[in-house]
Amino acid sequence: MNEENKTTDADKIEKILTLIEKEVEGSLPFGERVEEETKDPFLVLVSVILSARTKDETTEVVCKKLFKRVKKPQDLKRIGQTKLETILKPIGFYRQKANYLKKTAKILLEKYDGKVPDTFEELIKLPGVGRKTANLVLSLSFGKNTICVDTHVHRISNRLGLVKTKSPVETEMELMKVLPEKWWSRVNTIFVLYGKSVCTPLRPKCDICVVRSYCKFSKNRKN
Numbered sequence: 001m002n003e004e005n006k007t008t009d010a011d012k013i014e015k016i017l018t019l020i021e022k023e024v025e026g027s028l029p030f031g032e033r034v035e036e037e038t039k040d041p042f043l044v045l046v047s048v049i050l051s052a053r054t055k056d057e058t059t060e061v062v063c064k065k066l067f068k069r070v071k072k073p074q075d076l077k078r079i080g081q082t083k084l085e086t087i088l089k090p091i092g093f094y095r096q097k098a099n100y101l102k103k104t105a106k107i108l109l110e111k112y113d114g115k116v117p118d119t120f121e122e123l124i125k126l127p128g129v130g131r132k133t134a135n136l137v138l139s140l141s142f143g144k145n146t147i148c149v150d151t152h153v154h155r156i157s158n159r160l161g162l163v164k165t166k167s168p169v170e171t172e173m174e175l176m177k178v179l180p181e182k183w184w185s186r187v188n189t190i191f192v193l194y195g196k197s198v199c200t201p202l203r204p205k206c207d208i209c210v211v212r213s214y215c216k217f218s219k220n221r222k223n
Contacts, residue, residue, distance in 0.1 A: 024193035030056040041116035041141035054091040076105035100128030139185040148188040152195030159217035
């Protein structure tokens, strides 16, 4: 019976992810677009650090301006602190992020010959880089099979009943147990896009959701 339930659960998860991926097809979050356009781990790392607690639209405007002046760690090291803060000002926590970027550039130049490290253990030692950022950079720039859990992935995974967790770290660990590995590096992209357009934090659009029939949150929601 347990094996039958596992098969049923696996089929359900496959169906859910396939439906959502098809629904958001043709769109990419900003970090993915930076990777697609530049193939540069450094610019991807910078864009992901800056995107924390900031809307993609704002991050994109700031990064386009920043990337005219900063294309490698040497450029970031040379740019003045005041000038960097001025460029970053529209994003959240811009002073803190400016400090992160300056320190990161110094570390990359002194310890990694200007290259972005390609291991989780080394990435999380960089200022402003946590599990989410490290996993996303590993997935986008180095093709590593990681699960990046941000607020959208955490929220939607719990709403759907894929996991029952209290924190993004717990969600990451539990998703590794239930998701087929082929979805690990794709789940962030599709849940981020779906979380912005349909399964929003407030007033989710359950009436147009393509996986409503599978969703525990929708079934228990009072309309």
